[in-house]
Amino acid sequence: MSRRTRLIVALDTASRTQAQHWADSLKNDVDAIKLGLEFTYACGLDAVKTVSKGHRLFLDLKLHDIPHTVASGLAALAPLKPTLTTIHASGGTEMISRSREALEAAFPEQTQRPKLLAVTVLTSMNAEGLLETGVNATPQEQVLRLGKLAVQAGADGLICSAHEIAPLRDALGDDPILVVPGIRPAGSAADDQKRIMTPVQAAKAGADWIVVGRPITKATNPVQAARAIMEDLASV
Numbered sequence: 328m329s330r331r332t333r334l335i336v337a338l339d340t341a342s343r344t345q346a347q348h349w350a351d352s353l354k355n356d357v358d359a360i361k362l363g364l365e366f367t368y369a370c371g372l373d374a375v376k377t378v379s380k381g382h383r384l385f386l387d388l389k390l391h392d393i394p395h396t397v398a399s400g401l402a403a404l405a406p407l408k409p410t411l412t413t414i415h416a417s418g419g420t421e422m423i424s425r426s427r428e429a430l431e432a433a434f435p436e437q438t439q440r441p442k443l444l445a446v447t448v449l450t451s452m453n454a455e456g457l458l459e460t461g462v463n464a465t466p467q468e469q470v471l472r473l474g475k476l477a478v479q480a481g482a483d484g485l486i487c488s489a490h491e492i493a494p495l496r497d498a499l500g501d502d503p504i505l506v507v508p509g510i511r512p513a514g515s516a517a518d519d520q521k522r523i524m525t526p527v528q529a530a531k532a533g534a535d536w537i538v539v540g541r542p543i544t545k546a547t548n549p550v551q552a553a554r555a556i557m558e559d560l561a562s563v
């Protein structure tokens with residue numbers, strides 16, 4: 328199946344002014360913006376609403392708690408009308424299914440409902456990091472295990488690295504939305520990311536969305552950096 332891979336820029340900052348500046352200047356050059364823990368904790372939900380105006384919002388708060396708390400938290404976030412939102416797959420079947428139900432209840436018009444994405448294994452983790460937390464599996468094995476569980480429980484899609492796209496598609500088909508961070512244009516620093524690929528490699532592997540933060544926001548010219556990635560994606 329041919330799909331266009333879309334670009335989400337991660338606006339990771341504690342400054343509302345900085346985030347607004349990036350959101351304004353990148354308006355025509357990205358497909359969505361991500362606001363996550365740093366921005367939301369530092370600036371609050373009103374700021375999320377203001378900065379995301381005119382953009383598709385990927386609200387990446389990675390909720391992980393008992394089912395009732397996560398479902399209620401998602402319902403409370405509904406007024407922000409994100410396009411995509413995240414919970415942790417390792418919260419288990421009940422947490423995921425209750426989250427889906429909460430979003431369905433909050434958005435009676437299902438076409439408006441935010442897509443529920445389950446984080447499988449963070450792209451900053453490798454096999455060694457997993458073992459440290461008691462998981463004696465490769466990242467790919469663990470992503471497949473959690474990915475299957477999450478989709479069966481009602482997640483619309485998954486957060487994974489580009490390395491796991493092909494095995495996930497083999498196991499789950501084309502329907503789940505695959506959102507892929509850990510993206511590094513050739514020559515960029517990996518920073519704390521462990522399972523990385525370039526935008527073109529991720530697009531060729533079949534990512535629906537790629538998430539790029541620092542390679543854009545820390546670039547001398549973020550607009551130019553975002554445009555270069557959009558051009559790369561268009562060439563696939």
Ligand SMILES: O=c1ccn([C@@H]2O[C@H](COP(=O)(O)O)[C@@H](O)[C@H]2O)c(=O)[nH]1
Nearest residue numbers: 337339448449450508509538539540541
């Ligand atoms: O497994 C995950 C889940 C989420 N992220 C988020 O994506 C961006 C990546 O930022 P970079 O600066 O391009 O590394 C960041 O906001 C993370 O919270 C992830 O990296 N990995």
